[in-house]
Amino acid sequence: MQVMEGSIDKISLIAQRDYERKLGLQKQKETKDSLSAGNEKLAFFNETFTNKRQHIENSLTQSSNLDKTALPQHFDTISKEILLLQKYVANSNIFLRSYDIKKCHESLQELTNKLKELEDTLLPKKKFGFKNKPNPKPPQQKPEKDEVDFQTKTITKELCGFFNKTGETLIMKGDEIFKKDVTVEKLENCVVKFPGSPSTLHLNQMKNCHVFTGPVSTSIFAENCTNCTLVIACQQLRLHASCNVNIYLHVTSRAIMEDCHDIFLAPYNWNYDNIESDFKESGFDKNTNNWKCVDDFNWLYVERQSPNWSLMNEEKRVKNWNL
The missing domain is CATH 2.160.20.70 (Pectate Lyase C-like)
Structure with missing residues (x-):
């Protein structure tokens, strides 16, 4: 009776170890699949972000070649595209690393700054006030207050x-x-x-x-x-x-x-x-x-x-x- 109980205990131990081994293999597979899916998501995100950013950069480059009347709509479109790209980054935060998020924000900031620079250069705001500029001609009569x-x-x-x-x-x-x-x-x-x-x-x-x-x-x-x-x-x-x-x-x-x-x-x-x-x-x-x-x-x-x-x-x- 003692021998049989020992044999049963040994069989149970072997079965338990086999179960744990299979469980470990399953967890390894799930981890690998998860990492693979995460890498695929990250690769897809990087490709998409790069393409969208390049498209915006191309649009910014084309700005100086456009007629001034077309620039307000052109800049507004670019601004919306930057916002959409920003939203895409925000929606992807769940699987992005902190480093990836920081780099994306830096890229978005560069695009925003470049857009503002182009707006200021190509569509400057009209200035107020009257500056005294050097004038080789004799000084003209100062305009009346009502005229100013x-x-x-x-x-x-x-x-x-x-x-x-x-x-x-x-x-x-x-x-x-x-x-x-x-x-x-x-x-x-x-x-x-x-x-x-x-x-x-x-x-x-x-x-x-x-x-x-x-x-x-x-x-x-x-x-x-x-x-x-x-x-x-x-x-x-x-x-x-x-x-x-x-x-x-x-x-x-x-x-x-x-x-x-x-x-x-x-x-x-x-x-x-x-x-x-x-x-x-x-x-x-x-x-x-x-x-x-x-x-x-x-x-x-x-x-x-x-x-x-x-x-x-x-x-x-x-x-x-x-x-």
């Missing part, structure tokens, strides 16, 4: 927007801004309202201001904004060199920020007559809002929240705007 005011107003009207204002409430709406490029620059302690659908909005050197917009059909570019509240809707938001800004945002892509801190986000909540038709005219879906999705080019750690922006506490959000 008229010239300044004409330039401002051409640019469409508001400039060099303090402590005012400023409004443009409807046909004044429809499908136009709007610029707001050098404002302090102002309330600015754009009920309507402009093509783009540029904000620069804003201090202690409130800005309200209807749906901007393409992009909002905001820089050098301090202690401001922006209640804005757009396809794309690019925020640069700004701090202490509350943004009530409707954006259909991922917002981009760089060199910013103390940025607080909440969902867009401005309302005015005909806003529904403006959303329809602007061409994007009011039900698609990625207000929580921000790519911070100064923070490349995907697994950790950027310290430069956060969601606004609900109790601190303004519910009704009566400015």
Whole structure:
């Protein structure tokens, strides 16, 4: 009886070891398959990213050969392609390594910088003010104040927007801004309202201001904004060199920020007559809002929240705007 029990124990031990061996082989196979699939995904991503980046670089290179009238649409298309590529990277973060993500963000930043340089070079903004330039001719009579005011107003009207204002409430709406490029620059302690659908909005050197917009059909570019509240809707938001800004945002892509801190986000909540038709005219879906999705080019750690922006506490959000 003792011999039989020993034999049974030995057989059981052999069976157990065989089972463990087979289990180990199965795990090795699964690990190998998993690594293989991961490598295939990474290889496909790298090929796709490289092709898309090369396409954008080719488009940027072609910019100087295009007619000036075609450049706004050309640059807008490139901007959207950069955003789509950025979104592709974000959606692939699950299998990308930190090194891969960092390199992709660096490439995206290079494309964005090159696009901005080309925009500044090929489509320079009109300048304000009157500089004294050397003139070999005898000095002409200084224009009367009324004439200078008229010239300044004409330039401002051409640019469409508001400039060099303090402590005012400023409004443009409807046909004044429809499908136009709007610029707001050098404002302090102002309330600015754009009920309507402009093509783009540029904000620069804003201090202690409130800005309200209807749906901007393409992009909002905001820089050098301090202690401001922006209640804005757009396809794309690019925020640069700004701090202490509350943004009530409707954006259909991922917002981009760089060199910013103390940025607080909440969902867009401005309302005015005909806003529904403006959303329809602007061409994007009011039900698609990625207000929580921000790519911070100064923070490349995907697994950790950027310290430069956060969601606004609900109790601190303004519910009704009566400015």
